[in-house]
Each structure stands twice: as structure tokens, then as C-alpha cells.
Amino acid sequence: MSVEQPLWQALTAYRVLTLLYALGLCVLSFDDYDHPVGAVVYMAVLTLWTALTFRMVASAEHCTRRFLVGDLGIAVTGILLTPLVDSHDRIAEGTPTLPSIWTMGAVLGFAIKGGWRWGASAATVVCAANVIERGAFAQDTIHMLALVWVASVGIGYVIEVARASERTLARALRIEAATRERERLARDIHDSVLQVLAMVQRRGAAIGGEAAELGRMAGEQEIALRTLVSTGLVSRPRTGDGTETTVGPDALPDALAGADGPPVPPCAPGERSDGGPCDLRALLAPHAGSRVTFSEPGAPVLLPAGVAAELAAAVGAALDNVRVHAGEDAHAWILLEDEPDAVMVTVRDDGPGIPEGRLADAEAEGRLGVALSIRGRLRDLGGTAEWISAPGQGTEVELTVPKASAKKAIRKGEAAR
Structure with missing residues (x-):
């Protein structure tokens, strides 16, 4: 049940009760009106309108913007007709308008439907109509109008908060359901497929020859499957010649493709042009494989498409350096961290390390892999690239992109286009 549905039910009852109140005032003041027939005609129209539109305020789906405008028009018309049917002395004394407090129902409809901004706009229209009806800013009029305005804004704000809470709860329930399904799949797969793949990898490595290649491929598939059941992301398995096969997001089960509503597009480099x-x-x-371990948060790490592609390319360049300089047998680790104000990717290896001053010498010799492929990309994104290395202790590359700089980079690119 929607958290706002009780408000619609309360508004329905409010309109009926306030109509009865307005009818009672009309009966009591019948002999005091200058033109009682006009008051009776308006009250008949108000009663018929309330009866015919009873269903319109039963839910948000039925309460359209056109209806709200018409409802407010009925209320404002009644306010402006009051000087035509009632005496000036009675109006100066502060007697209620023809619709009386029924008008507040029209304002509350705007607040519940569209939030505090809609409520404030409708209340302002009602306030203006009341000032015109009285012909002056009387103290009692100001108090009443302030109450209408504050009440509409307050209720509109409450309904916005309630809707946000409802969306948060729905997301939490979807995440919980997806997590339970992922855990169930992980248990089943671990008890069967993963154990078989791990055994094939070990036996293939022990036998050697073509069996070793088969074991290597089984290890790649095991890593891809573990990634799938643990995070919903799938590593693209490699074929025998080292090339990557494509596994699109459509291959993922619905429960794993996105826990929070529709799956976030993976956005491989060049796939998205809308930023x-x-x-x-x-x-x-x-990049995950038998010699590369990838660790990431459980929630999506969202960046604009261009920024994400450039950062991923920088990580790929860092891994290329590991393969070239640390050797094919070196192991690498990728750690992805999503901080409140920045995204950080750390690439670490267990190779021999970089001698002091080697990076500067390589750049001076014209080898610009680090300077352009990594440091240049991060500089264009407003980020930084730092190396921590010591001979015999491996190398660690820390790539940091501030989220504010990422947004600026995207705006700069759009302006250039």
C-alpha cells in the first residue's frame, strides 16, 4: 500500500465534511444574503461538483492536473462571487466566503499530488482571491491565508519525504531479493560447477601439454563464474588465442543484472555517446584472470561514460606495464574504491619493482607509456596518478579521479563538441 494513499482517503472525507459545513453556513445565513438565490445556485453547483468528482480524489492515478485546476477554479469562483451575493458590511466583519473551508481541500489536492511547490502555488492563488474578495488586507484574513499557505507547504513537503522513503524501501527490498538469489546460486554453483572447474585446472596443470591449456581455460571460466555469482558482473572469458569473447548484459539473469531497478549499462569504451x-x-x-585479482564494492560505481572509459584505459595500460616489465608470471591486484568525493583504482603487482628514477629516464628516452597512457589520461580528467615502488617489493599505481573533476571534464567535452 502506498504511503500517500491514506492522505487521499483523508482528503476525500475532508471534502465531504467541509461541503456539509459550507451548506450549513449557507442555510444559517440565507436571510442575511443580499442575493440568496445566487448563493443557493453556487452551493448547488459545489455540491454537484463534489459528488461527481468523488472518485477523482481517491488516488493519485485518478487525480489529474486538469481536475486539480478545475477544482481550484470552482473554489476561487465561489470566493470571488461572495461580494455579489453578500453585503459589504458582513464581508467587512469577516463572514466566511461561499465555499468556506472547502477551499482548503482544493489546495491540499495540489500539495498531495505535486508536493510543496504545487501546494504553495495553489495557496497563493487562493490568498489572492481572498484579498480581492475582502478588498483589503484585514488582520483576520492575513491569519487565515498564512494558515492555508503554511499547511499546504507543510503537507506537500511531508508527501515528498514519504515518497522518497517509499522509493528507498523499494530499492532495499529489491537489493535484498537479489542478494538472496545470488547467495542461493552461489551455494549451488560452488557445490558443483566451481569445484569441477577448479579440479580441471589443477589436474591440467599437473599433466601439462594440451591439458595445461585446458586447465588454464577452466581457471578463466571459474573466475568469470565466481565474478558473476558474487557481483552480477561477468568477466569476459578468453579463448585459446588470448582474445576476449563478448558477454553482454543480456546474458545475466534478471535477478543479478541489477539489484536496484534496471541494470546500469556496462558502457564499454565507445558504447555510449550521451555521457x-x-x-x-x-x-x-x-581484466580479472588467473593472474589478475579484481576487488570491487558491492554497489555500482557510477561515472560519466567518457570518464569511466578513460579511467579503465589507464588501468589497462598499468596492467600492460605489469606484463611487460614484471613478467608473464607476475600476479596483479586491482582494487576499486568508491569514496564520497572521488573514485580510486589501485593496481599492485608482485614484480621486481621500479628502480628509483626509472620513470623519469623512460620519459626522457621518449617512452611515453606512463606519461601519456596513464598520467596524461588522469590529468585530463582532473585526477592524479601516483607510483609507489621499491626494488624487489613490487609496484603500486594509485589512480584517483575526483567526482567533481569528472563532471567538469564531461561539460568541457560537450562544450568542445
Whole structure:
């Protein structure tokens, strides 16, 4: 049940009760009106309108914007007709308008439907109509109008908070359901497929020859399957010649493709041109393999498409350096961290390390892999690239992109286009 549905039910009852109140005032003041027939005609129209539109305020789906405008028009018309049917002395004394407090129902409809901004706009219209009806800013009029305005804004704000809470709860329930399904799949797969793949990898490595290649491929598939059941991201498995096969997001089960509503597009480099958000995890997951361990948060790490592609390319360049300089047998680790104000990717290896001053010498010799492929990309994104290395202790590359700088980079690119 929607958290706002009780408010619609309360508004329905409010309109009926306030109509009865307005009818009672009309009966009591019948002999005091200058033109009682006009008051009776308006009250008949108000009664018929309330009866015919009873269903319109039963829920948000039925309460359209056109109806709200018409409802407010009925209320404002009644306010402006009051000087035509009632005497000036009675109006100066502060007697209620023809619709009386029924008018507040029209304002509350705007507040519940569209939030505090809609409520404030409708209340302002009612306030203006009341000032015109009285012909002056009387103290009692100001008090009443302030109450209408504050009440409409307050209720509109409450309904916005309630809707946000409802969306948060729905997301939490979807995440919980997806997590339970992922855990169930992980248990089943671990008890069967993963154990078989791990055994094939070990036996193939022990036998050697073609069996070793088969074992290596089984290890790649085991890593891809573990990534799938643990995070919903799938590493692209490699074929025998080292090339990557494509596994699109459509291959994922619905429960794993996105726990929070529709799945976030993986956005491989060049796939998106609208600058929309991309999950950086999906760009880095394909690097995982038997010699590369990828660790990432459980939630999507969203960056604009261009920024995500450039950062992923920098990580790929860092891994290329590991393969070239640390050797094919070196192991690498990728750690993805999503901080409140920045996204950080750390690439670490267990190779021999970089001698002091080697990076500067390589740049001076014209080898610009680090200077352009890594440090240049991060500089263009407003980020930084730092190396921590010591001979015999491996190398660690820390790539940091501030989220504010990422947004500026995207705006700069759009302006250049």
C-alpha cells in the first residue's frame, strides 16, 4: 500500500465534511444574503461538483492536473462571487466566503499530488482571491491565508519525504531479493560447477601439454563464474588465442543484472555517446584472470561514460606495464574504491619493482607509456596518478579521479563538441 494513499482517503472525507459545513453556513445565513438565490445556485453547483468528482480524489492515478485546476477554479469562483451575493458590511466583519473551508481541500489536492511547490502555488492563488474578495488586507484574513499557505507547504513537503522513503524501501527490498538469489546460486554453483572447474585446472596443470591449456581455460571460466555469482558482473572469458569473447548484459539473469531497478549499462569504451552514467566495475571486471585479482564494492560505481572509459584505459595500460616489465608470471591486484568525493583504482603487482628514477629516464628516452597512457589520461580528467615502488617489493599505481573533476571534464567535452 502506498504511503500517500491514506492522505487521499483523508482528503476525500475532508471534502465531504467541509461541503456539509459550507451548506450549513449557507442555510444559517440565507436571510442575511443580499442575493440568496445566487448563493443557493453556487452551493448547488459545489455540491454537484463534489459528488461527481468523488472518485477523482481517491488516488493519485485518478487525480489529474486538469481536475486539480478545475477544482481550484470552482473554489476561487465561489470566493470571488461572495461580494455579489453578500453585503459589504458582513464581508467587512469577516463572514466566511461561499465555499468556506472547502477551499482548503482544493489546495491540499495540489500539495498531495505535486508536493510543496504545487501546494504553495495553489495557496497563493487562493490568498489572492481572498484579498480581492475582502478588498483589503484585514488582520483576520492575513491569519487565515498564512494558515492555508503554511499547511499546504507543510503537507506537500511531508508527501515528498514519504515518497522518497517509499522509493528507498523499494530499492532495499529489491537489493535484498537479489542478494538472496545470488547467495542461493552461489551455494549451488560452488557445490558443483566451481569445484569441477577448479579440479580441471589443477589436474591440467599437473599433466601439462594440451591439458595445461585446458586447465588454464577452466581457471578463466571459474573466475568469470565466481565474478558473476558474487557481483552480477561477468568477466569476459578468453579463448585459446588470448582474445576476449563478448558477454553482454543480456546474458545475466534478471535477478543479478541489477539489484536496484534496471541494470546500469556496462558502457564499454565507445558504447555510449550521451555521457550517461556507467558502472566502472563492468569495465574493470574483464581484466580479472588467473593472474589478475579484481576487488570491487558491492554497489555500482557510477561515472560519466567518457570518464569511466578513460579511467579503465589507464588501468589497462598499468596492467600492460605489469606484463611487460614484471613478467608473464607476475600476479596483479586491482582494487576499486568508491569514496564520497572521488573514485580510486589501485593496481599492485608482485614484480621486481621500479628502480628509483626509472620513470623519469623512460620519459626522457621518449617512452611515453606512463606519461601519456596513464598520467596524461588522469590529468585530463582532473585526477592524479601516483607510483609507489621499491626494488624487489613490487609496484603500486594509485589512480584517483575526483567526482567533481569528472563532471567538469564531461561539460568541457560537450562544450568542445
